[in-house]
Amino acid sequence: MSGDELTVLLTRIQTLDNRRVDKLTLQAWEPLMAGVDYADAVAAVNAHFRESTEYLKPAHIIGRIRQARLAALPSTMSPEAGECAPGTHRRLPDGTCILCPHREFADE
Known part of the structure; x- marks a missing residue:
């Protein structure tokens, strides 16, 4: 501004x-x-x-x-989107899941 x-x-x-x-x-x-x-x-x-x-x-x-x-945001990115089941995460290059509302990091 x-x-x-x-x-x-x-x-x-x-x-x-x-x-x-x-x-x-x-x-x-x-x-x-x-x-x-x-x-x-x-x-x-x-x-x-x-x-x-x-x-x-x-x-x-x-x-x-x-x-x-x-x-x-589209519904797939909204905070209301459901949790992913273990092993079904869709990862971004930085390791975060695009579907998890809390943007969980890769499983260690």
Whole structure:
């Protein structure tokens, strides 16, 4: 997210919860929001204010983005996928199973 996008995002948040946004606020949020897509952040902010009265923090935005990405995964990669039976794991090159929700490592 660019500095200009962060300014717009914080202005949006300020409008919704009356927080004070100044140069120090921007400096504090900037490293915490590095690499976050602006559109994803706006969607997360909107979802937060629709569903929560909790004071919005960067961790709320990041968490909601992660939840949205997990929800978008195919069912074979979702946390709800069933456990593999011993010996039926489908391994990635690093040894983790693509079907196990906890991404178990190779049997030793």
